Every structure is written in C-alpha cells, then in structure tokens.
Amino acid sequence: MRREYAWRSTTIVSIFALIGIAIIVQMVRIQISPEAADFRDLVQRNKGWVETVFPARGEIYDRNGNLIAGNQTVFEIGVTLEQVENPQSIAETLTTILDADYVNILDKINNVTEEQIYVMLVDYVSVEDAQEIERIKLALEEENAEKTGEGLRSLAGLHFREHLARSYPEKSIASNIIGFVNQSERGFFGIEEKYNDLLAGNPVQVWIPADPNRVEEVPHVPDGTTLILTIDRELQAATENILDRSLYDYGAEAGTIVIMNPRNGEILAMASTPRLNLTDLSDYNLIFDSASEFNRAVNMPYEPGSVFKILTMAAALDLGVVTPNTTYNDTGFYEIGGATIRNWDNNAWGLQDMTGCLRHSLNVCLARIAVQMGTDDFYGYMNRFGIGHPTGIDLSGEAGGRLRVPGDSDWYSVDLATNSFGQGVTATPIQLMMAASSIANEGTMVTPHLLYGMVRDNKQYNFPPQDAGRPISRETAIVLNEMLANSLNVEGSQATLPDYRLVGKTGTAEIPTEYGSYSNAQTNASFIGWGPVDDPQFMIYVWLEKPTLSIWASYTAAPVFADVAEITTQILNIPPDLIRLQYAAGQ
Amino acid sequence: MVGTILAAIVGVSMIAALYLNITARTTLVGREIQNLEWETSNLKEENANLKTELAQLLSYDELFKRSNALHFHRATAAETHYLVVPGYESKEPVNLIHNSATNSQNNILSEVYTQSLFDWFGQRMQGGTRR
Numbered sequence: 037m038r039r040e041y042a043w044r045s046t047t048i049v050s051i052f053a054l055i056g057i058a059i060i061v062q063m064v065r066i067q068i069s070p071e072a073a074d075f076r077d078l079v080q081r082n083k084g085w086v087e088t089v090f091p092a093r094g095e096i097y098d099r100n101g102n103l104i105a106g107n108q109t110v111f112e113i114g115v116t117l118e119q120v121e122n123p124q125s126i127a128e129t130l131t132t133i134l135d136a137d138y139v140n141i142l143d144k145i146n147n148v149t150e151e152q153i154y155v156m157l158v159d160y161v162s163v164e165d166a167q168e169i170e171r172i173k174l175a176l177e178e179e180n181a182e183k184t185g186e187g188l189r190s191l192a193g194l195h196f197r198e199h200l201a202r203s204y205p206e207k208s209i210a211s212n213i214i215g216f217v218n219q220s221e222r223g224f225f226g227i228e229e230k231y232n233d234l235l236a237g238n239p240v241q242v243w244i245p246a247d248p249n250r251v252e253e254v255p256h257v258p259d260g261t262t263l264i265l266t267i268d269r270e271l272q273a274a275t276e277n278i279l280d281r282s283l284y285d286y287g288a289e290a291g292t293i294v295i296m297n298p299r300n301g302e303i304l305a306m307a308s309t310p311r312l313n314l315t316d317l318s319d320y321n322l323i324f325d326s327a328s329e330f331n332r333a334v335n336m337p338y339e340p341g342s343v344f345k346i347l348t349m350a351a352a353l354d355l356g357v358v359t360p361n362t363t364y365n366d367t368g369f370y371e372i373g374g375a376t377i378r379n380w381d382n383n384a385w386g387l388q389d390m391t392g393c394l395r396h397s398l399n400v401c402l403a404r405i406a407v408q409m410g411t412d413d414f415y416g417y418m419n420r421f422g423i424g425h426p427t428g429i430d431l432s433g434e435a436g437g438r439l440r441v442p443g444d445s446d447w448y449s450v451d452l453a454t455n456s457f458g459q460g461v462t463a464t465p466i467q468l469m470m471a472a473s474s475i476a477n478e479g480t481m482v483t484p485h486l487l488y489g490m491v492r493d494n495k496q497y498n499f500p501p502q503d504a505g506r507p508i509s510r511e512t513a514i515v516l517n518e519m520l521a522n523s524l525n526v527e528g529s530q531a532t533l534p535d536y537r538l539v540g541k542t543g544t545a546e547i548p549t550e551y552g553s554y555s556n557a558q559t560n561a562s563f564i565g566w567g568p569v570d571d572p573q574f575m576i577y578v579w580l581e582k583p584t585l586s587i588w589a590s591y592t593a594a595p596v597f598a599d600v601a602e603i604t605t606q607i608l609n610i611p612p613d614l615i616r617l618q619y620a621a622g623q
Numbered sequence: 624m625v626g627t628i629l630a631a632i633v634g635v636s637m638i639a640a641l642y643l644n645i646t647a648r649t650t651l652v653g654r655e656i657q658n659l660e661w662e663t664s665n666l667k668e669e670n671a672n673l674k675t676e677l678a679q680l681l682s683y684d685e686l687f688k689r690s691n692a693l694h695f696h697r698a699t700a701a702e703t704h705y706l707v708v709p710g711y712e713s714k715e716p717v718n719l720i721h722n723s724a725t726n727s728q729n730n731i732l733s734e735v736y737t738q739s740l741f742d743w744f745g746q747r748m749q750g751g752t753r754r
Contacts, residue, residue: 045625052632092671101717103678107671163672200671205678248653249646251660259667264717273683488716496720534700602700609713611705619707 091237094260287584341545344458406456535612540565
C-alpha cells in the first residue's frame with residue numbers, strides 16, 4: 037500500500053524542489069542580468085527621499101493669551117514642466133487672479149534648463165485664491181475633455197503645494213513691538229528678529245524611508261518656541277489710539293508712549309508712530325524713512341530735556357549735595373565755561389527749595405547742582421543709571437544714546453551744566469524709564485523686558501524679572517518720589533488724575549539743528565510719570581515730536597500722560613487710592 | 624525519507640507563513656503610523672488656521688466694532704465702581720500649557736496605556752485592601 041502511493045509523494049517533493057530551484061535560479065538570473073543595475077537604481081530611488089522639514093514658527097501671545105502672531109496655510113504655485121500644455125493660459129490666469137506679472141510668469145516657464153522638472157511661479161498665495169485657480173483648472177480640464185486640437189486654454193501642469201506662513205490677526209496693533217517675518221521666514225525688527233532662532237526652530241534635513249517598517253527612523257522635528265509677551269493687548273490698542281489722537285490734537289510729527297511696570301520691568305504697552313499693517317508689508321518703504329523709525333521708544337535716541345532733571349536731582353540727593361529743604365536764590369542765569377545757562381522762561385524765580393526747583397523745572401538750579409557735584413560724581417551717577425548704554429531690552433536694534441564725558445574730544449565744561457537738564461545728551465525713552473525705575477522702585481533699577489515666558493516641549497517657562505543695579509539708596513528714592521509727587525500736584529497741572537496720587541516730570545527740549553545750534557521753534561515734548569505714589573504699578577513715558585499747537589510739554593505731553601494713566605488704571609483694575617488703601621488696611 | 628522532507632517543507636512553510644504574516648502586520652501598522660503622522664501634520668496645520676481665524680474674529684478691532692454695534696462703550700472713570708471683594712486675586716498672566724489640548728489629551732488617556740504591569744498589580748492590590 038505504502039509502496040503503491042510512494043510515487044505520489046515523490047512527485048510532490050519533486051515539484052516543490054523544482055519550484056524552489058526555479059525560484060533560486062530566477063533570483064540569481066535577475067542578480068546577474070544586464071538590467072540588474074537598473075533594478076538597483078530603481079530600488080535606491082524608491083527607498084526614500086531627503087526632505088528639509090521646516091518646523092512651524094512659534095506663536096506669539098500677549099500676557100492674557102491673545103494671539104498676536106500665528107500661522108496660516110498659504111500655497112506655493114508652480115508647474116511640472118513636462119505636463120504644461122499652454123504656458124500663456126497659466127500666465128494669464130495667475131495675472132488675473134493674483135495680479136502677478138504676465139511676462140515674468142511666462143519667462144519663468146519658458147526659460148528653464150534641461151534638468152529642471154519643476155518651476156516655482158508664485159508663493160504665499162492665499163487659500164481662497166489657490167482654490168479659485170484650482171477651480172478654473174478643473175473646469176478647463178472638463179471643457180477640454182470634449183475637445184481636441186492645439187491652442188486650447190489649459191492649466192495642466194499647475195501644481196499647488198501648501199505650507200504655513202506667518203499671520204498677524206491684530207494687523208497693525210503692536211506691530212512696532214512684534215516686527216515681521218519676510219518670505220524667507222526670517223524675522224525683521226522687534227520680537228520676530230530678536231527671538232528669530234527660538235521662534236523659527238531648527239530646520240532639519242531628514243531621510244524619509246518609503247518602507248513603512250522603518251517609519252520610526254524618521255526623527256521628530258519640534259516646532260518653534262511659542263512666546264508669551266508682557267504686553268496687554270487692550271492697553272496696547274488703547275495707548276496707540278491715544279497716541280494717534282494726540283498727534284492729531286497737538287499737531288505733532290511723530291510720537292511714542294511706553295507703559296512699564298516699574299516693579300519688575302514688564303512692558304505693558306509700547307506705542308510708536310508710524311505703524312505698519314503687518315498683513316501688508318509692501319507699504320514698508322512708503323511708511324518708514326529709516327529703520328530707527330520702526331520703534332522710536334528703543335531705536336531712536338533724542339535730547340530728552342527736563343525729564344532728565346529727575347536723574348540729576350536723584351544723584352544730588354543721594355550724594356548729599358542737597359536735601360529737599362535746601363534753598364537757593366534763582367537769579368535766572370548761571371555762567372559756566374563761557375556760556376550762560378538760562379531758565380526756560382528766561383526769568384529769575386527767586387528763593388526756591390528743591391521741590392520748587394523741580395516744580396518750576398529750573399535749568400539754573402540743576403546746572404548749579406551738577407557743578408556742585410562735580411564731573412566725576414555727576415557722570416558716575418549717570419553711568420550707573422545706564423545713560424549712554426543700551427538697557428538690554430529684548431527688542432532688536434536698541435540704540436544706546438550718547439553721553440559725552442570728560443576726556444571725550446567733543447566734551448566741554450558747559451556740557452556738565454546742559455547735561456543736568458537733559459540737553460547735549462541723548463537717550464531713548466526706554467533708557468530713561470529704566471533709570472527712573474530706580475526712583476519708583478525704592479532704589480532698585482529694573483531691566484525692561486517684553487518676554488514673559490515661553491512654551492517648549494509642552495512646558496511653559498516663565499522668566500523672573502532682572503534687577504539692573506541700585507544706583508541710589510532706598511531713602512533717596514522715597515524722598516525724591518515724594519518731592520516729585522508734590523511738585524506735580526499743583527493747581528493747573530494737566531498731568532493729574534482725580535483720586536490718584538501720581539508722580540511726574542515734564543520735559544520740553546529744543547531740537548539741535550544740523551548747524552550745531554538749537555531750534556527754539558521746534559521742540560520735543562516729553563513726560564515721565566508713575567503711580568500710585570505709595571505703590572507704583574505703572575510708569576508712563578510720553579514723547580511727542582515737534583508739537584505745533586504748543587511747544588511746551590506741560591500743554592501737550594502732560595495731558596496725554598493723564599489720558600494714558602486713566603486708561604491704564606481702568607484696564608489694569610487699579611482702584612482709586614482711597615479704596616485701595618481701605619482694602620489694604622482691611623487685609 | 625520523503626515524509627521527513629515533506630515534514631520539513633511543511634515546517635518551513637509554516638515558519639515562512641508566520642514570518643509573512645508578522646511582516647505584513649508590521650508593514651500595515653507602519654503604514655498606519657505614516658498615515659497618522661500625515662494626519663497629525665494636517666491637523667496641526669488646520670489647528671494653526673483655526674487659531675488664526677479665531678484670533679481674527681476676536682481681534683481688538685473686530686471686538687470694538689461688535690461692541691460699538693451693540694451700543695457698548697468703555698466705562699469711564701466716573702462710571703467705574705470698585706468693590707472690595709474678600710479673597711479676590713488680580714488676574715495673572717496666561718498659562719498656555721494649563722489650557723492646552725495636549726495636556727487634556729494626556730488626562731483622557733486611559734491608565735491601561737501608560738501603567739506598567741507592576742503599577743497595575745499594585746493598583747489591584749491597593750484596590751483589594753481598600754475593599
């Protein structure tokens with residue numbers, strides 16, 4: 037029986053053996069065949085591909101979580117050359133819908149090298165426009181399916197590639213802080229430039245294997261870091277509105293308003309004119325004459341005038357050269373280095389104490405004090421206040437201003453006197469705010485900053501405030517705070533706010549001309565102030581360039597300060613002094 | 624002899640079939656991962672678009688227009704009344720991670736997918752003790 041059926045088993049084994057041998061033979065044949073090299077190339081080509089992965093750019097939020105800069109889909113439109121049937125149709129369609137240059141598009145399609153298989157025609161096309169072009173393409177394909185012949189309108193070969201690009205939902209709000217990203221995905225100005233490396237992440241070239249079994253070999257490319265800023269969108273927008281209105285009301289050429297928390301250096305709002313609508317960067321060259329105009333608060337140093345007097349007085353009080361009760365007889369002029377220093381009104385103000393000196397903003401008084409201090413002490417203190425050095429604020433292109441000191445070829449002895457009241461020295465608003473923060477913050481100066489925190493790898497890192505030194509003692513700061521509050525709260529002052537006790541100082545500075553003299557017809561009107569006096573929660577700097585309604589800061593910058601202070605107390609929920617003190621007493 | 628060869632062929636075939644089956648399943652899972660990654664990338668893009676769209680709808684200018692249309696105006700100092708509310712704490716800056724979707728995803732992920740065998744055993748033991 038077994039022998040009877042043995043031939044069947046042998047046959048099955050033989051068949052299997054033959055199949056096995058045939059497979060092996062075929063494998064060897066393929067390996068050594070003339071086409072083997074082609075097969076190997078084909079395998080190599082289809083094994084995978086190298087791709088540069090650009091991480092999504094990190095987002096930017098304000099302190100309350102409002103998106104200031106995000107990302108949105110845009111399209112790159114190009115052509116796969118061998119599929120193109122009618123280049124004219126493509127150029128015509130892109131010109132009609134995207135307002136592209138017809139000749140340029142046609143030129144790109146026609147003037148290609150032999151190796152080229154794809155040409156990019158336009159990039160950053162909105163989703164709506166791309167969809168419209170795609171719709172036309174499909175319609176033409178349907179239409180052409182029923183026709184034959186050459187010269188038919190066709191968008192064949194048109195290729196759409198979507199990718200993310202920067203979006204700015206708030207348009208021009210805070211644009212002077214944020215900066216922008218160009219089409220090469222590089223940040224320009226402001227936060228976008230300063231933190232470009234963090235926001236952009238690291239583009240990585242990765243090998244993408246086609247084999248699904250090797251999927252885990254593809255590295256994960258993390259997105260750019262998301263940033264949270266210290267600014268408050270509502271306050272920023274309100275400040276910009278006030279600034280724009282002020283330029284109109286007072287006929288000023290340009291201006292800036294900055295609001296900072298003097299306790300920790302957080303910038304709450306920073307408005308500057310002119311501003312760019314970040315959704316339409318093509319206006320940049322029309323709006324700005326120079327890069328320093330992008331953000332006047334940090335990029336443009338100027339002679340600040342009398343707001344500088346608070347630093348001179350702080351230094352003199354700290355050094356013990358004067359006390360609040362020190363008196364002197366103001367004769368209206370003071371001679372030094374062959375020059376005569378005069379008060380703003382050319383008048384003599386008689387017997388004055390130091391509060392009166394600040395209240396009436398007397399140049400003669402401050403010049404005398406600076407001379408009493410001497411060059412070493414005066415410039416030593418100014419150096420400690422950071423005058424002449426950038427503050428280190430996290431915005432690109434910060435200017436350091438210029439403080440000429442003895443030993444410099446262009447320093448003269450009269451400079452000591454003029455510097456004491458803010459002429460002959462240049463500083464940016466942010467430098468003066470940092471210096472003044474020492475007075476508001478019991479002697480400790482804070483570094484102004486815009487970065488509150490960042491989000492990376494699903495963790496939020498918040499940054500602690502940084503001190504920038506202690507140029508004056510706590511006692512000096514408290515005394516000067518009180519002096520400034522008393523000097524501000526006088527009848528007729530336009531910088532006061534009902535129910536709030538504030539501190540402030542005006543500054544009307546003549547503008548140096550190109551001939552080295554000063555123009556007394558045009559001024560820079562400034563105001564620096566903070567409040568509430570007993571617990572400063574905001575510091576405001578106003579600078580109006582060349583106001584025409586009045587050249588005096590007390591009639592221009594001072595009321596603007598009051599407006600900004602009012603809106604700041606409302607938006608930051610700072611109750612009037614009485615209620616706040618009642619609440620504090622009840623705690 | 625023939626039986627041995629046949630047995631060997633059957634054995635090899637079974638191993639080959641098993642190998643093929645495992646490889647096919649791995650490939651399918653790999654393809655699924657590729658698809659999911661592609662989907663993740665698409666969802667991230669869609670998410671970015673929706674965030675921008677939402678931010679545009681809630682932008683300062685839009686809210687201002689809508690509030691004006693509803694006849695709202697910003698309260699003036701005279702219209703603002705302050706009340707002492709015990710325990711009130713002023714608004715702190717945003718914590719984006721606290722609100723993020725990623726975090727909430729972590730919370731809804733069942734422990735089955737995260738705990739080790741020892742964790743599970745410990746949990747069962749504790750559950751038994753409590754009972």
